[in-house]
Amino acid sequence: MYIQPSVYWAWYCTVLGVVITALMVLHVARKQFRGQQRMRCNMIQRNLLGNQSGTPYGRHDLERGIPKEDQWKCDICDFCNNVSKPECVLCGTERGFSLTATLLGTSPALAGHHPASDRNSITGLTSHPSRRRESVSLPANARLSFVDRNKAFKIRRLNARQDAARKRKEWVREVDAEGRGYWTRSSHKSSSSATSAEGFVARVVPSSVYDGGEMRLTFAPTSRADALLSFDGSAIHEADLEVLHVVAAMPFPEKYAWFVDQTHGLMKTWKDGRLKIKVHRSNVLVESFEQVLGMQRQHIYMPLRIEFIGESGLDAGGLEREWFTILTEELFDDSLGLFQACHKDVGAFYIDPHSADVTKDHLLYFKATGRLLGRALLSGHLLTARPCLPLLKHILGVPISFHDIQYLDPQKYSGLQWLDENDNVECLDLTFSCTELCQGNKTVEVDLKPNGRNIPVTDENKAEYLALTLRYLMLDRCSAQLHHLLTGLFEVIPQEMLMVFDYQELELVLCGVPDINVADWRANSVCSPDLVHSPVLEWFWDVVAAMSSEDKARLLQFATGSSRTPVQGFKALVSYDGQLCPFSLQAIPFTDTAYPRAHTCFNRIDLPLYKSKEQLQDILTVVINTEITGFTEE
Incomplete structure (x- = not known):
C-alpha cells in the first residue's frame, strides 16, 4: 500500500511534537521539584513562621490573631495556665488541685495521690480516707466552718514557691x-x-x-x-x-x-547599625562588661553580635545566646x-x-x-x-x-x-x-x-x-x-x-518556664522529610522523654544556646533576628563517626540516621555530657 510522503511528514511532526511536549513537561516538573527541595531545605535551615504574605512572625506577633487557648486557674496563686500544662508555671501546684476540695476530701487531683516533692506540692494536705468520709457527712454550716479554719492553717504550710506566688498581688x-x-x-x-x-x-x-x-x-x-x-x-x-x-x-x-x-x-533595625562585642572565652565577664558599660545610650537598642576571639564561629544569633548564658552563669x-x-x-x-x-x-x-x-x-x-x-x-x-x-x-x-x-x-x-x-x-x-x-x-x-x-x-x-x-x-x-x-x-x-515539657517541645517542632518515616524520629523523642531534667536542659542548650523554655513555651523559640523559628531536626547520612551537629542560630539539630535506639541514646548521652559551650556550629 502506497502512503503519500506528506502523511509520513505529518506523522513525524506529530511524534516530534509529543516528544518535545513531554520533555518540556519533564523539565518544568524537575524545576518545580528542585524548587520544592530548596524550599524544604530552607524550611529546615531557617524554619521561620510567617503570615500569608511571607512576612516572618516575631515574638510580638505570637498572641496576635491566634485563637485563645483554653486555660485553667491555679487554686493557690490564681494564675491562668495553658491546658497543656500539668502544673502551674508560677507555683508548681498540680492541675486540678483545690484547697477547699482537698479539705473536704473531694479533690479529683488527689485521687491516688502520694506526697510529692517540696518543689510543687503542699505537704500534709491529704487526710486519711476515713476522715475524709466523716468530714463530708458533716452538716453544711459545720463543714464550711471546718474548711474556713483549716484552710487558713493549710495556707501556712505552703512551700516557699507557693507562698510567694499566693502573695503576688498583696500590694496594690x-x-x-x-x-x-x-x-x-x-x-x-x-x-x-x-x-x-x-x-x-x-x-x-x-x-x-x-x-x-x-x-x-x-x-x-x-x-x-x-x-x-x-x-x-x-x-x-x-x-x-x-x-x-x-x-x-x-x-x-x-x-x-x-x-x-x-x-x-x-529596638533598632539592622539599617540603623549594630553593636559588636569581641571577647576571649577565658575572660568573658571582664571584657564583656567593659564593652557593655561603654555603650552610648543611643546605641543600646541596636542589634548585637558576639565574637569569641580566636574561634571560627560566626554569630547568627546562637553565639549571642551562648554568650549570655556563659556570662550570667559566671556573674x-x-x-x-x-x-x-x-x-x-x-x-x-x-x-x-x-x-x-x-x-x-x-x-x-x-x-x-x-x-x-x-x-x-x-x-x-x-x-x-x-x-x-x-x-x-x-x-x-x-x-x-x-x-x-x-x-x-x-x-x-x-x-x-x-x-x-x-x-x-x-x-x-x-x-x-x-x-x-x-x-x-x-x-x-x-x-x-x-x-x-x-x-x-x-x-x-x-x-x-x-x-x-x-x-x-x-x-x-x-x-x-x-x-x-x-x-x-x-x-x-x-x-x-x-x-x-x-x-x-x-x-x-x-527566667522562663522552669520545667521542660517534652510534649510541648515535640508539638512545636519540625523535621526534614527523611525523618518523617524513619524510626530515628520516634527514638529521638523517646530518649529525650526519658532524660532527667538536667539532661533535657543541656540538650536544649546544645540545640538553641539556652537551657530554659520561653515564657510562651516552645512555640516562642526565635531565630537570630528575633523571628519565630521552631526547633527542627534535619536528617543527615550515618557514618561510624557521625555525631549530631547543632545550629543554634536556627534552633536546629542535624541528626544522623542511626541504626538503633541504643546507639542514638549513647551518642546523645556523650553530647550532653560534653562541654556544651563552643560545641555548636553557626
Missing part, C-alpha cells in the same frame, strides 16, 4: 479622689502584727539632701510613699497610668504580648562575690553586701548587670539563675515587708518572727546591732541606729528593732549596689513598662 497601687497615689494591702494576707503589716518602698533621695551631691536610695514607709512615683522619684504620667491599669488587669499571655510589642518598638555564681545565693530551697540570688571586697569597681559591675538584664528583656534571653523575691520587688517598686525576709534568709526570719510574737525578749540579750561576716571569716558589728550596740532590745522597743533590721537587710547594707543595678536596668527598659507585672510574673519573664 490605688489613686484617691484628688489624684494622689497610695498603697493598699490585701487584708486576708496581712499579718495581725503591726510590725509585720508595715511596708517600705525604695526611693532615690534628691542629691541636695546629702553632702557631696550624690544621689542614693532610702526606704519610705508605704503610709507616706506616693505609689505613683517611679524609681527616680519622677511622677508617672496620667496617660501612662491609664494604660498600665488596663494592661495590668489583662491575663498574663495578653499582658506579655503587650510587653513584647513595646520592647520590639524600642551570678556566689563564688565571684557580686551576688550571693539565698534560700537554698528556692535557689535564688541577691546582692552580696560585701562586693566591695572583690573589686573597687564593683558598682560599675552592678550597673553593667542592670544593662545586661535590660538587654535580656529586649531580646527574650533567659536567666538560668533566679532573682530573689525582694530584688524583684525592688525592680517593680513594690513595697518590701517583714515576711519578705524569709526569702532572703529563712533562719534569720524564723528568729525575728519569734521575737515579734513573744514577750520577755530581754532574756535574749540583743542590742540594736547586727553582726556581719566578711571575707576571711572576719566579723564586724554594725549599728542599726547611733550607738545601737549599747542599746538593749526590750518588749517596748522591739518593733523599732524589727523595722530597722528589715531596713538594714533589704536596703542599707547594699543600697549603693542596688542603686547602680536599677539605674543600669532602667536605662534600657523604662520601669513603667515593667509595672504591669507582679513580681512572680516578672520572674517568669526573666
Whole structure:
C-alpha cells in the first residue's frame, strides 16, 4: 500500500511534537521539584513562621490573631495556665488541685495521690480516707466552718514557691479622689502584727539632701510613699497610668504580648547599625562588661553580635545566646562575690553586701548587670539563675515587708518572727546591732541606729528593732549596689513598662518556664522529610522523654544556646533576628563517626540516621555530657 510522503511528514511532526511536549513537561516538573527541595531545605535551615504574605512572625506577633487557648486557674496563686500544662508555671501546684476540695476530701487531683516533692506540692494536705468520709457527712454550716479554719492553717504550710506566688498581688497601687497615689494591702494576707503589716518602698533621695551631691536610695514607709512615683522619684504620667491599669488587669499571655510589642518598638533595625562585642572565652565577664558599660545610650537598642576571639564561629544569633548564658552563669555564681545565693530551697540570688571586697569597681559591675538584664528583656534571653523575691520587688517598686525576709534568709526570719510574737525578749540579750561576716571569716558589728550596740532590745522597743533590721537587710547594707543595678536596668527598659507585672510574673519573664515539657517541645517542632518515616524520629523523642531534667536542659542548650523554655513555651523559640523559628531536626547520612551537629542560630539539630535506639541514646548521652559551650556550629 502506497502512503503519500506528506502523511509520513505529518506523522513525524506529530511524534516530534509529543516528544518535545513531554520533555518540556519533564523539565518544568524537575524545576518545580528542585524548587520544592530548596524550599524544604530552607524550611529546615531557617524554619521561620510567617503570615500569608511571607512576612516572618516575631515574638510580638505570637498572641496576635491566634485563637485563645483554653486555660485553667491555679487554686493557690490564681494564675491562668495553658491546658497543656500539668502544673502551674508560677507555683508548681498540680492541675486540678483545690484547697477547699482537698479539705473536704473531694479533690479529683488527689485521687491516688502520694506526697510529692517540696518543689510543687503542699505537704500534709491529704487526710486519711476515713476522715475524709466523716468530714463530708458533716452538716453544711459545720463543714464550711471546718474548711474556713483549716484552710487558713493549710495556707501556712505552703512551700516557699507557693507562698510567694499566693502573695503576688498583696500590694496594690490605688489613686484617691484628688489624684494622689497610695498603697493598699490585701487584708486576708496581712499579718495581725503591726510590725509585720508595715511596708517600705525604695526611693532615690534628691542629691541636695546629702553632702557631696550624690544621689542614693532610702526606704519610705508605704503610709507616706506616693505609689505613683517611679524609681527616680519622677511622677508617672496620667496617660501612662491609664494604660498600665488596663494592661495590668489583662491575663498574663495578653499582658506579655503587650510587653513584647513595646520592647520590639524600642529596638533598632539592622539599617540603623549594630553593636559588636569581641571577647576571649577565658575572660568573658571582664571584657564583656567593659564593652557593655561603654555603650552610648543611643546605641543600646541596636542589634548585637558576639565574637569569641580566636574561634571560627560566626554569630547568627546562637553565639549571642551562648554568650549570655556563659556570662550570667559566671556573674551570678556566689563564688565571684557580686551576688550571693539565698534560700537554698528556692535557689535564688541577691546582692552580696560585701562586693566591695572583690573589686573597687564593683558598682560599675552592678550597673553593667542592670544593662545586661535590660538587654535580656529586649531580646527574650533567659536567666538560668533566679532573682530573689525582694530584688524583684525592688525592680517593680513594690513595697518590701517583714515576711519578705524569709526569702532572703529563712533562719534569720524564723528568729525575728519569734521575737515579734513573744514577750520577755530581754532574756535574749540583743542590742540594736547586727553582726556581719566578711571575707576571711572576719566579723564586724554594725549599728542599726547611733550607738545601737549599747542599746538593749526590750518588749517596748522591739518593733523599732524589727523595722530597722528589715531596713538594714533589704536596703542599707547594699543600697549603693542596688542603686547602680536599677539605674543600669532602667536605662534600657523604662520601669513603667515593667509595672504591669507582679513580681512572680516578672520572674517568669526573666527566667522562663522552669520545667521542660517534652510534649510541648515535640508539638512545636519540625523535621526534614527523611525523618518523617524513619524510626530515628520516634527514638529521638523517646530518649529525650526519658532524660532527667538536667539532661533535657543541656540538650536544649546544645540545640538553641539556652537551657530554659520561653515564657510562651516552645512555640516562642526565635531565630537570630528575633523571628519565630521552631526547633527542627534535619536528617543527615550515618557514618561510624557521625555525631549530631547543632545550629543554634536556627534552633536546629542535624541528626544522623542511626541504626538503633541504643546507639542514638549513647551518642546523645556523650553530647550532653560534653562541654556544651563552643560545641555548636553557626
